[in-house]
Amino acid sequence: MPDSTLFYASTLFGAMTLAAAIDEGRFRDGGRVLLVSNNAAIPEVTPALDEAPGFAALRDRFDRVLSWNEIIAPLHPSDWKPRSIETPMLGRLLRDLIGEPDELVLESIAVSPSRTLAGLVKDCPITVYSDGLMSYGPTRDPLPHEIAGRIARLLHLDLVPGLAPLLLAEHGVPAEALTDASFARVVGRVTEAAEAVPRAEAVVLGQYLSALGLVTAAEEAALHERMLRGLAARGHRTVLFKPHPAAGRRHARELRPVAAELGVDLLVAPETTPAEACFAAHRPELVAGCFSTALVTARRLFGLPVAATGTDLVLERLTPYENGNRIPATIVDATLPRLEADGTVTEPPAADLTALVAAVGYCMQSGAHPGLRETAAAYVGAHGPARYFKKRRLESLGLIERPAPAPARPQARLRRLLSR
Numbered sequence: 005m006p007d008s009t010l011f012y013a014s015t016l017f018g019a020m021t022l023a024a025a026i027d028e029g030r031f032r033d034g035g036r037v038l039l040v041s042n043n044a045a046i047p048e049v050t051p052a053l054d055e056a057p058g059f060a061a062l063r064d065r066f067d068r069v070l071s072w073n074e075i076i077a078p079l080h081p082s083d084w085k086p087r088s089i090e091t092p093m094l095g096r097l098l099r100d101l102i103g104e105p106d107e108l109v110l111e112s113i114a115v116s117p118s119r120t121l122a123g124l125v126k127d128c129p130i131t132v133y134s135d136g137l138m139s140y141g142p143t144r145d146p147l148p149h150e151i152a153g154r155i156a157r158l159l160h161l162d163l164v165p166g167l168a169p170l171l172l173a174e175h176g177v178p179a180e181a182l183t184d185a186s187f188a189r190v191v192g193r194v195t196e197a198a199e200a201v202p203r204a205e206a207v208v209l210g211q212y213l214s215a216l217g218l219v220t221a222a223e224e225a226a227l228h229e230r231m232l233r234g235l236a237a238r239g240h241r242t243v244l245f246k247p248h249p250a251a252g253r254r255h256a257r258e259l260r261p262v263a264a265e266l267g268v269d270l271l272v273a274p275e276t277t278p279a280e281a282c283f284a285a286h287r288p289e290l291v292a293g294c295f296s297t298a299l300v301t302a303r304r305l306f307g308l309p310v311a312a313t314g315t316d317l318v319l320e321r322l323t324p325y326e327n328g329n330r331i332p333a334t335i336v337d338a339t340l341p342r343l344e345a346d347g348t349v350t351e352p353p354a355a356d357l358t359a360l361v362a363a364v365g366y367c368m369q370s371g372a373h374p375g376l377r378e379t380a381a382a383y384v385g386a387h388g389p390a391r392y393f394k395k396r397r398l399e400s401l402g403l404i405e406r407p408a409p410a411p412a413r414p415q416a417r418l419r420r421l422l423s424r
Contacts, residue, residue, distance in 0.1 A: 022109065
């Protein structure tokens with residue numbers, strides 16, 4: 005297909021973002037091919053985004069929809085990377101299948117499958133669109149010049165007004181915010197086409213934390229239990245659990261005994277229905293989660309009360325420090341109310357979010373953002389290393405002084421002399 009744009013998406017949220025950008029006229033007219041990837045751990049038992057009923061509301065934006073999983077089967081999209089000697093041949097085979105695109109539109113450019121696609125489809129500009137709050141953090145991994153030099157822009161939802169994305173900023177890539185109205189219209193159409201969502205007073209947002217190694221399975225179950233107990237303590241008797249699309253229903257099964265103990269009617273949203281459709285359908289009284297982007301869309305786009313639980317645990321456990329989830333967890337922890345198991349909701353301490361994100365971003369990727377050092381030093385000097393920073397990271401960057409070594413005891417000095 006000549007003069008076409010190749011779009012890539014792995015989530016329904018991403019496809020909705022693309023639809024909003026297309027509706028705003030952010031892409032030129034011409035053929036549009038959507039390449040869909042199912043990156044779940046076991047994609048054979050997890051529906052792909054184009055199999056979700058709500059996708060019907062997005063389908064007319066694209067001339068063709070292809071499956072990346074089918075193209076590279078039986079290999080997994082997140083794991084497969086062609087060897088350098090295979091790249092020219094596989095690139096030609098891919099272009100025979102999808103045509104000669106004159107623009108690539110990719111998410112999560114630093115990792116596969118996007119990075120793989122950028123290496124296979126060469127000689128055309130790349131637009132990157134953000135996957136939620138992660139756009140405000142630094143680029144996860146260094147990009148080769150052959151890819152970075154082709155990235156023309158970053159499209160993102162304006163989830164945190166006034167905060168500029170750090171993603172790809174080291175390459176001078178300009179960021180363009182999509183309008184709230186266009187995304188809200190897309191969500192409305194998806195909600196009409198999606199499976200019906202049970203009505204509930206409050207919502208618990210499940211994530212995929214243990215599968216990513218951020219916490220243990222027991223700790224993730226305990227987080228969901230704390231959220232449910234907190235909602236019950238606040239008087240909510242019907243609670244909707246929205247599972248992560250890749251997590252299955254295990255988390256909901258674990259919550260049922262707790263709900264029975266609390267006298268709460270626990271409902272479960274369809275796996276393929278996006279969280280935003282749950283918000284649009286019934287406008288719950290409170291949305292609880294850990295650090296999901298959906299917490300921010302609930303408050304920003306739908307004006308719903310939200311509260312976070314467990315961000316302190318996640319911030320402590322995230323490894324390595326440059327883990328891409330650190331900025332989303334930091335933003336949620338610093339800006340959203342906190343829900344405890346006894347139903348208490350407290351506002352976080354006031355924070356200079358722009359300076360905080362810049363400081364954390366510098367500590368994550370200091371080599372890519374040396375210009376943020378002064379801001380980081382000022383923030384750490386004013387607020388100390390607690391909560392959002394690791395002392396060893398700050399010491400290695402020279403933002404705090406290393407503690408003086410303890411003086412050697414006489415016995416230790418004697419042992420060293422004898423060993424010589």
